Structure formats: structure tokens, C-alpha cells
Amino acid sequence: MDFIRCENMSHIYNSGQENQHEALKNINLTIKSGEFLTILGTNGSGKSTLAKHFNALLLPSEGKCLVDGMDTANVDDTWNIRQKIGMVFQNPDNQIIAAIVEDDVAFGPENIGMQPAVIKEQVYTALKAVNMKKFRKFSPSRLSGGQKQRIAIAGALAMNTKCLVLDEPTAMLDPQGRLEVMNTVKELNHQQGITVVNITHFMDEAALSDRVIVMEKGKIIKEGTPREIFADVKGMKKLGLDVPVAAEIAYRLRDKGVKLPKDIMTTEDLVKALCQ
């Protein structure tokens, strides 16, 4: 089932003014329920602008964006859409509102008017799902970046979100924090069937997903499974992007005349291909 559908969607910032800028050009994209999609692209390619359309933080200048059948341009559905689509942003410090973890997770449910008893249950379940139960009475300032991002994810889960849109959630984290966050996201995707849209610069995160789209200058220029995308090492580098190390090593070995399949992406792939 299509969960998010963009039809001929464009977005123009400062329309009609001198500094008018077309950030998205004619985007056509469908995201299926339960899918794990990665968006790659250099800074300024329109990734964040696109993501903000998914929960009506931005509205298309042209075209349409449909979420679970609801048009984001329809004001009556704005809160329904935002409840279904949870967003996590890059800077963990700038999205935590309350000074106690459990109060912060409760913020969303409170906004949509859930009953106190229900909120308590939701907060408990959400914190458990991101493995942060024992920190519920903590002040966020005492948590690591990875823990803060998991709190932000819990904040979305507590609203019964169906889809997580993550805008470079790991950009400011250390390797440990990145691992924590990505493991949590993967688990939610696999076990609870939550749709995930992840924007990232880390290619090994992209390798975890079902599908990758690559953006440049406001357009989707490539689309495919991670293996298909990372097979084109040269093309990715030309776009100012990267590929996983195993893919790059395979590419360079092929260049030297070693016969290797084109779709090597992970260390396991490479070991399997070289050690048979």
C-alpha cells in the first residue's frame, strides 16, 4: 500500500521575490507502508525540503503530496498527518522541549489530547521500544547525543506514529551513538512495521535500507536498491557522494582486472566473492 505519494511536486522558496529559489522540481515518489527508504544527496540538494513536505511542515508550490490518502494541503488533516508521521531532526538539543525525559515524550500525546492514563501507558511503551525506560526521570542534559535522539524517536512513537522521517539524525553523533540510533530504527522497521525515511550522509546507513533515492538540485536523479545505487561508484563520487568501503574496494579491484560481481556492498559480500 502506498503510504506517502508525491505527484509532480515542486517547492519554490520566496516565490515572486528577488531571491526566489526552486528547491524541489517535479518530484514523483511513492513510499510504501513498512518500507525503509534512504535519501542521499549533497547539502542543498533538496533532501530536507522534501522531508518537510511529508508532514505538512511545508506545502507543495505545485503538485500534491498525499499521506495515507490525505492531502497535506488540506488544513483539516494537518494534525492527523503529523500524528501519523513523526520527525526527528539533526540537532538533538533543539527538539527536546521538557526538562525531564518522560515529560518530553508525553509532549506529543498531550498535544493531540490523549487522556492522562493513556499517555502514561504510551510513554512507557515508547520508552521501552527505544530502550530508554530506565532514563525516564532523567534530565535530557545528562544524556548522550544518541540517547537524546532515541528520546526524540520515542516522542514520535508515543503519538502512535506510522512513519518516522529522520533528517540526518546521526550527523552530530559519535559512532556509538550512530549505532544505537540506527539499531533502534532498524528494529522499529522490522518488528513494528514502521515506515522509515532516513536522510543521511553515511553510506553504511543507506546500506541498511530497502531502497535509496539520490537527489541533486531539487530532482530525484537515481533510484534503486542500495546494491544497485552503490554499484555505480564513479557516478556517486561525481555527485559528491560516497559508497561503502567494501563497494569501493571491489570497484578498484575490478579496475585492476579482478573478476567481481558489480553489486558488492558489504564486507560479507566481498569476503564471499573473494574467498570462494
Next chain:
Amino acid sequence: MLGDITLGQYFPGKSILHYMDPRVKLVLLFIYIIALFVFDTYGCYAVATVFTVALVLLSKIPAGMVIRSLKPIMWLVIISFIMHIFSHDGEVIFQLGAFKATVEGIIKGFLISLRLLLLIIVSSLLMFTTSPLLLTDALEDLLKPLKKIGFPAHELAMMMTIAMRFIPTLLEETDKIMKAQQARGVDFESGNFINRAKQMVPILVPLFISAFRRADELAMAMEARCYHGGEGRTRMKKLLVGKLDYICITWFIFVIGALAGLKIMEI
């Protein structure tokens, strides 16, 4: 540098005062302060002093911390004491030029100072025993009736909540920016006043830019989490006035009654 500043005075503990409903505490404090001003006989002062000391003991807050909280206003107390010594007619003890120190003045000054000290002690007890978060919740709840005349009670409370959440973050940031500019040769420790004021520009400009950026991102994050003002918003934690509060209120009424009685009998 700025790391030594801690936020608020909250001192976590498990006393009756900690467990009381914050709204009840706020209202009782308000009444008690009025009572301190209205009931001003010697007997009243004696009872109020005993009651206040009893509250300190009840709160289990170390006496040293309570005394430390008096430090900032100590000068105010001393100055008002001295002014009172010289500003009442009565039996002159000694004279400094045109100013006459009187026995009545000393007594009056002592009582006024005592009243001021009691006032500060009970107010800081509220701060010591109530987390800032509960305090904002209590304030929002108490101000709710004023919403009808257009008073933005929810907005005010939300602002306070966010301010409390971001003060540590901004302090950290200030520290970082100061160090970064120090690394570029700014010397905060020397120079005259104008020079020092000038050196604030490289700190304030980045700090403001960052604060605005944070505000922007926070607003976006709040919107993404369905925030649309106080309307239709529920709360996870409901403040509840319980048995303990009723007991405390009863005791409090007795104390106020005693104060009123002493005042009427002019003891």
C-alpha cells in the same frame, strides 16, 4: 567560568513540604506573607518565628543552605535596620548630627528586619522543596481562571518551561563561544570598561544568532509534534490535592488563627 551557575535552588528530598501539592504551597505562602504584614504584634512575631523555624526543620533542608539563601538580601536588611533606628521618635540613646537613635527605633528596626528575614526564608523554602517544573505547572493551573479575561496563562507557562530547559544549553554555549573568541585573541580579563564592553560584541552576536536558530528549530520540532497552543491539550501529570495537603491546610489555618487572635488581643 560559567559552569558554576546552577539553575534554581531545588533541593530534592522526601519531606512533607516536598510532597505537598505545589499549588497549595504557593497559595499558603501567599497568605502567610500577607499575614506577616498584617499581624504585627510581639506575640505574632514570636509565633511566626517559631512556625517558620518549624517549617525549616520539617523540610529537612540543611540550615546552612537556608542561611546562605539570605546572603543576597543581607545588605537590604542591615540598611533598613539602620534607617529604622534613626527614624522613630522616643527615648534617645545617642545622636549623630541631626539623626537621633531611639529605643523605639531599635525595636521597630529589629521587628521589620525579622519580618523581612522570615519572608525570605519561607519563600526560599518553596524554591528548595519544589522543582521548577512543578512550579510552572502550579502557576499555569492557578492562573487558568484568568484565561477568561485573555491572560495567556498557558503561553506563559510554556515559555517558562522552555526557558528552564534551555538555560543550561545556552550557558554551555556562551562558555564555548567565549573560549572560541579567546582563541582568536580576545582578552576578557584586562582593559578599561569601554574596552571590555566592546569585547562583548564577538560573544553576543554569535550567541543571539545561535539562540534564534535554536528557537527556529525548536518551533519546527514542536509543530511536527502537533503543538498548536493550549487548546485541546491534555497533561500526563495531573496535580492532585491529597490527604496530606488537607492536613497541612488545617494546621496552617490554626497558625493563622493564632496570629489573628494575638493581633486582636494586641499581645
Next chain:
Amino acid sequence: MSIILQDVTYTYMPGTPFERTAIENVSIEIPSGKITAIAGHTGSGKSTLIQHLSGLLKPSNGKVLVDDVDINIKNNNESKMARRQVGMVFQYPEQQLFEETVEADIAFGPRNLGLTEEEISVRVKEAMEFVNLDYDTYAKRSPFQLSGGQMRRVAIAGIIAMHPKYLVLDEPVAGLDPRSKEELLKRIRKLHEKQGITIVFISHNMEDIANMADKVIIMNQGKILLEGSPKEVFDMSQADDILLAGLLPPKTAIILDELNRGGLKVDTSAYTVEKGVELIYQALKEAGKC
């Protein structure tokens, strides 16, 4: 010539309930003319450590020597001059920009050093060239209209223009996209090669460290966990220590190790992609697989 830390301990907010020892008895040497990388997870003490290199934090215990001069002597000119040898670029340095134009912002540091206007203008131009910002295009622009990567380069230029002998950078490429990251690292390496500036940088990315550093220091819980050349530190026999410190060994090293386990006899001494490819190719040849 080098920066030497002798038994340095630093405690935040001593004597309060919030007391926390960030680094404990750390002794290291930052060799002059080399690139030294410091890695460790958040809270391992690496940021506290590097703030000692330029005297921004004064050790609670121990000494910091820059070219044999103790930099923490009060009201001592020699000590002050030694501190000035060390330029410090903080994490997300673009957040410290404040002037109206790029030129003015870069000139801020040199001006504080008391240089003449001519000298300042020469240094600004030279620093902009080093970070690959065209003077005519960018000098008069507001730094706040630039892209994130460009703003960061302006901030770094502001420190370079102070002509430090040692340049310390705290996670210089954090948050940049792969293209800007590549570009900035290239510039830093060039600065090192052309000007002979000693570089110290913090990074989480072992690939970047493997590609750049002559010396690697890995910190954990306020102490030095591993120290040595990349070859020594990235030896897979120490992989568990690196993982324990919340970091990942360079991917290439992991891949070579896995290949060996899988049965391909390959030399595992490489940690960069280039060298790794070479070694695998050799191993394949020897095994007669190509």
C-alpha cells in the same frame, strides 16, 4: 620541538556536587611537523584535552609545555607568546562568526595580535587562499549568506591568519556532506605540507584518521587508551580495545581481517583503501585467482 602534556589532570567544578574529573594523569607528546589525530567517544575527555594545548583550560594538576615553555604562568610574556603558537578551531567553528563581512571576520584574530593594517590585509588574503575562498568573490560578502561548508572555511581561515605553529581542530568535518568534507581535509593536509604547520585534530572517523595522521591517540574515560603510529594503533589485535572505546577500526582493516578469516591469505597491515586494494590484489595473484 613539540607540545608536551605532563601528568595533566582536569576536574570540572571542583568542590561542588557536580565535580567531575574529565582527564586524569594524561602525559602525551604532540610532535612538531606531524599530523596527530585524537579519537574517542563523546565524553572520553578529548575535547578537554585539546583545550589544554592552547591554555584555554588550565590543568588542575600537571603541566603543559609548548616548545619547552610552560604556557600557564600568569603575567609572563614568554608564556603568553607560547600560547599564541597554538591556534584552536572549535567544533562547529562557524558558530563564532560575527562580523559583517568575511574579510572583517578573518581579520579579527590578526587585529587582536596588534598587527598593522597592511600585514592584516596580506594575511587575510593568504588565509582565504588556503581555504580556497576566492578573495574577490567572498571578501565583502556577509559570512551568514554562505553555505555551511564555506562558513566553516571562513572560521578556519580566521585562525590560520593568526599564523599558529600548531593548529588544533576539534572535529573539523562534523556535519559536512562528503564533498565538503573531502575538500576541507584536502585543504588541511595542504596547509600542513606547504606551511609545515603541525596539525592536531579530533575525529570519530577512523577512515579520515587513517588517511591523514602520522600519530594516533585514542582516549577512553579520561585516559590514553592507545597511542602510536596508525600502523601500531590500527593493528587488528587491538580491535577489541578500539571497540571498547566506542569506536570502530578503519573499515579496510576490518575487511582485510575478515578476508583472512575467510581463507584468503592477505597481509593485514593496511588501513587505507589504496593500500588495502594493493594488498588484496597481491594476495589474489599469489593465490592464482587472477
